[in-house]
Amino acid sequence: MSNPDENLDQLLRASGEQWRASEPEFEPFSVATLVRQRGQARSRSFSLPLGAAASLAVVLFVAVALLALYSVGPLGSHPSSLASSTPTASLLAVIPASPTPPISAPPSPPPTSNPGLAACAAIIGNIPMVKVKTGAPTIAAAYEVTGEQMTRYFDAVLNQGGNNGADWWNSPTKTVDMCVFDGDFEAETPGLPGDDTNATRVLVVSDSSDTMSWAFCFSSQSSCEISLADPATFGATPSVALTFSPPPSSSAATDGP
Amino acid sequence: MEVARPRDGDLDDADDFAAAVEPHLPMLARVAGRLGPPDRREDVLQEALLRAWAHRRQFDPHKGRLLSWLLTIVANEARRAWGRGKRPLPIRPAANAGETGSDERLDLRAATAKLPERQRLAVDCFYFIGLSIAQTAAVMGCSEGYVKSALSDARKHLRLELEKS
Numbered sequence: 001m002s003n004p005d006e007n008l009d010q011l012l013r014a015s016g017e018q019w020r021a022s023e024p025e026f027e028p029f030s031v032a033t034l035v036r037q038r039g040q041a042r043s044r045s046f047s048l049p050l051g052a053a054a055s056l057a058v059v060l061f062v063a064v065a066l067l068a069l070y071s072v073g074p075l076g077s078h079p080s081s082l083a084s085s086t087p088t089a090s091l092l093a094v095i096p097a098s099p100t101p102p103i104s105a106p107p108s109p110p111p112t113s114n115p116g117l118a119a120c121a122a123i124i125g126n127i128p129m130v131k132v133k134t135g136a137p138t139i140a141a142a143y144e145v146t147g148e149q150m151t152r153y154f155d156a157v158l159n160q161g162g163n164n165g166a167d168w169w170n171s172p173t174k175t176v177d178m179c180v181f182d183g184d185f186e187a188e189t190p191g192l193p194g195d196d197t198n199a200t201r202v203l204v205v206s207d208s209s210d211t212m213s214w215a216f217c218f219s220s221q222s223s224c225e226i227s228l229a230d231p232a233t234f235g236a237t238p239s240v241a242l243t244f245s246p247p248p249s250s251s252a253a254t255d256g257p
Numbered sequence: 258m259e260v261a262r263p264r265d266g267d268l269d270d271a272d273d274f275a276a277a278v279e280p281h282l283p284m285l286a287r288v289a290g291r292l293g294p295p296d297r298r299e300d301v302l303q304e305a306l307l308r309a310w311a312h313r314r315q316f317d318p319h320k321g322r323l324l325s326w327l328l329t330i331v332a333n334e335a336r337r338a339w340g341r342g343k344r345p346l347p348i349r350p351a352a353n354a355g356e357t358g359s360d361e362r363l364d365l366r367a368a369t370a371k372l373p374e375r376q377r378l379a380v381d382c383f384y385f386i387g388l389s390i391a392q393t394a395a396v397m398g399c400s401e402g403y404v405k406s407a408l409s410d411a412r413k414h415l416r417l418e419l420e421k422s
């Protein structure tokens with residue numbers, strides 16, 4: 001009698017061979033030419049003499065210090081532009097354990113009836129594809145949205161068109177939970193030696209069949225592209241809904257959950 | 258007369274770098290094709306090679322083989338290519354394009370799409386790209402034991418899924 005594991009192994013190997021045979025033939029190119037033409041230009045654009053780098057660091061430090069000095073008062077007495085543009089009551093922040101809560105978190109306590117929050121709270125101890133390095137992750141945003149709204153968020157915010165195989169991507173009415181976690185993470189993804197895998201924010205989308213991390217913000221990035229905005233606020237035309245401001249038209253507001 | 262070939266560690270010069278890398282191009286292209294977005298295999302590969310060139314001094318031949326280092330970079334670049342580099346892992350239906358044939362294989366494709374991410378990556382690397390266990394471990398940034406375990410778990414999952422169908 002045949003071993004089912006061996007049969008499956010053979011089936012997988014045969015499928016692999018078939019896939020490899022179906023791949024377009026690879027046309028070799030000159031690596032030396034590639035690195036001479038594009039690699040040298042790239043190296044030049046990023047290289048900085050040590051003295052210049054030190055000067056730049058001093059200038060940046062002074063600029064940041066001055067900015068901090070002059071912005072403490074106004075921030076304390078006026079709502080920030082980010083906070084004022086945060087569009088919906090379903091944006092939630094639940095972060096008691098964090099020593100440094102994200103500045104974008106709204107001050108009001110979250111409503112307890114939000115199903116997105118419950119779903120995100122359920123996975124906070126087991127966020128896919130990350131290791132928690134220090135502290136406790138916090139929920140920076142939690143929404144229950146439709147597949148259509150989620151895909152619009154990806155198009156508008158992360159500029160990601162195309163499917164990663166998730167069921168909800170092509171299911172406009174399917175309900176999913178969007179969770180944004182802040183914390184001190186290590187992304188468990190293939191990494192370039194020397195590259196940053198230290199993540200500060202991770203976007204997780206969860207539905208009944210799958211929970212998956214879709215995007216990371218790394219600590220070396222100058223800005224984080226994962227917006228805390230409600231996906232329902234992005235308009236129905238992804239190509240024009242590229243800002244974090246309130247919905248561009250009244251039709252977008254009617255798309256909300 | 259025997260032509261002197263650069264050793265893995267001699268990457269400083271563009272010609273030496275090219276001589277060391279070019280024998281691996283077909284395998285690297287396969288990784289880019291399987292793990293990257295459809296129709297972007299060459300882009301992913303070239304970007305990865307430029308990154309490897311920029312970071313060539315980080316390669317330490319005492320710590321591992323050049324191919325393993327390159328595989329890691331290409332896999333990472335493939336991930337970056339899915340939406341400015343932040344999509345964590347590859348790709349279910351598109352990566353399986355080209356697999357046609359019996360109902361059994363179509364069922365297998367559907368079942369593979371349901372695997373957890375790490376198991377699917379292991380299956381992609383080992384069975385589809387044709388990497389060894391050690392090379393798969395390099396791509397996944399884990400031990401060979403973990404890869405074997407992931408493959409075993411994946412087969413278990415697949416068998417259950419196929420039995421359902």
